[in-house]
Amino acid sequence: MGTWFTEKQTDHFGITAKVNRSLHSEKTDFQDLEMLETAEWGNMLVLDDMVMTTEKDEFVYHEMVAHVPLFTHPNPKNVLVVGGGDGGVIREVLKHESVEKATLVEIDGKVIEYSKKYLPSIAGALEDERVEVKVDDGFMHIAKSESEYDVIMVDSTEPVGPAVNLFSKGFYEGIAKALKEDGIFVAQTDNPWFKADLIRQVYSDVKETFPITKVYTANIPTYPSGLWTFTMGSKVHDPLQVKEERFEDIDTKYFTDEIHHACFALPKFVKDLTKE
């Protein structure tokens, strides 16, 4: 049989993946970090026993975090990514020619270090000259920023451990302040099969701060249930009003202009989470 890594996604359900070998394992100041070479998914980053990203399916998450808000904004120049130390969101952000600066604020420098070493196709973009990498607390960075960013993406872990502050109403208010007057933010907000209450709460909290609040989804096979949600808060621009000519021709494997619109069509049981 060999070695298998199993993530218990709930108390009663999980995924299991064959491991060729462990590339690295350590307890950082913030979390347990493991880098595994798997047979199905390529190299896999695991934090606190949860799959964060894999070489095979990472494109879905990273494209969908980045391109939906970036195409919703008419001219994004200054972009902030909170979390996301693997560099995948930054890689996608840099595909947009309008972007002049992309700042990454990751609390755990070890995530960056070992992503660069073992996930070079993902983290390589962190070396780009338009990128500034800060090893810092995202919550504090946001609190210090004012009218600075066009788009902010929150690429956090689950709302346990280091990311717990990133799912609070105060954080969304800070984001609104950190954004310019027509700014947009997106956060990953887990899955509706096992975390319905979280999605309902985040939607409700974001809606109190942002005039336009919408949930969209993507299929990510190694994440719990495979159906992942993202919650967008926007001050002015409506993602469903983007004109065809706004979409530049960028190289993607998941995102298309059709997906940009279709991802907001929610399954009924998910849509119901966004009703008062």
Next chain:
Amino acid sequence: MGTWFTEKQTDHFGITAKVNRSLHSEKTDFQDLEMLETAEWGNMLVLDDMVMTTEKDEFVYHEMVAHVPLFTHPNPKNVLVVGGGDGGVIREVLKHESVEKATLVEIDGKVIEYSKKYLPSIAGALEDERVEVKVDDGFMHIAKSESEYDVIMVDSTEPVGPAVNLFSKGFYEGIAKALKEDGIFVAQTDNPWFKADLIRQVYSDVKETFPITKVYTANIPTYPSGLWTFTMGSKVHDPLQVKEERFEDIDTKYFTDEIHHACFALPKFVKDLTKE
């Protein structure tokens, strides 16, 4: 830990679910049948070690097989379901008032028997007076039918074992003959992460027989990768041309009129499978 059921969805990846108890287990004339009571998904039907349906997530598959073609057809009266002995597709078909008769042709009577016993919320619809249940070979049933059905749904197992004939070009030609002149058919066609070649082949085969051939997707957490595809062949009616007023108000948990359109927007790597 207790007992866990693990389905190896590929040689190197799988899902694992806590089992409270086994309700039934037997080798039928066609396959290994197991009915498990699981802690996360409720009762679960397993055929040849593959999850077929669970009480918790069955609604996605059954709604998406049934409602997309049934709303694409302007007035479906006579419907055939090949396979689907659990009765879930039939339950959804019966939500359409226009349907006068729904025939189920399932090769394995044991699937029907134990679904009625252990999945009553799914299989109960098989008792409806509009339903005729035949324990028979779907391939042979299709071969004997001519200009008979408005909509045919192929709710098969994987293309191994008893269902292997249901993924052949000859079968799709037979379906075209069994349909009326404006008939529509849909087949479940597995997932694009692990079975890309199958989707490409089915799409190509169906396209040679049906003027309108389209692939759509749904998220099913207990199926491999969570991203499931369905391939539709239609003689006349285009699923993307359905008018708003065609949608009746039916009770669903996944399907909506927005999803009807959005489900045809394919992730780029899936869309690429439908190109020549």
